[in-house]
Amino acid sequence: MVINFFARRQTAAPDRLPLEQIRERLYAALLDCKDMGAQRVIYRINVAATPSELWLLRSDLYQCIARVHNQAEAARRTNNLLDAFDGWVPSNQLTPIPESVSESQT
DSSP states (O other): OOOOTTHHHHSOOTTSOOHHHHHHHHHHHTTTOOSHHHHHHHHHHHHOOSHHHHHTTHHHHHHHHHHHSOHHHHHHHHHTTGGGGBTTBOGGGOOOOOOOOOGGGO
16 A cells, blocks of 8 residues: 555645645735835745645745835735635635834835
């Protein structure tokens, strides 16, 4: 009997988004961010092997969006990604970033 320990890591449960769909959601959040920092984040999205690795890119994604827009927009876009990680990341980590920064402060 051969046990494939890697099969679980590669296969999404029926209620989880597949890795490629999570990538697409991150790309969409960065769509209007064209600077070198955004290009680095896109590269890291491309090479991420697991949803957990994509989850760890949230702060980089936030920074890129905030540079182009503002912190409130960055928080909104980053928070819109939370549901993509349901089932991949422990639910106690799926906490939204406060959007309380007003546009006049940025």
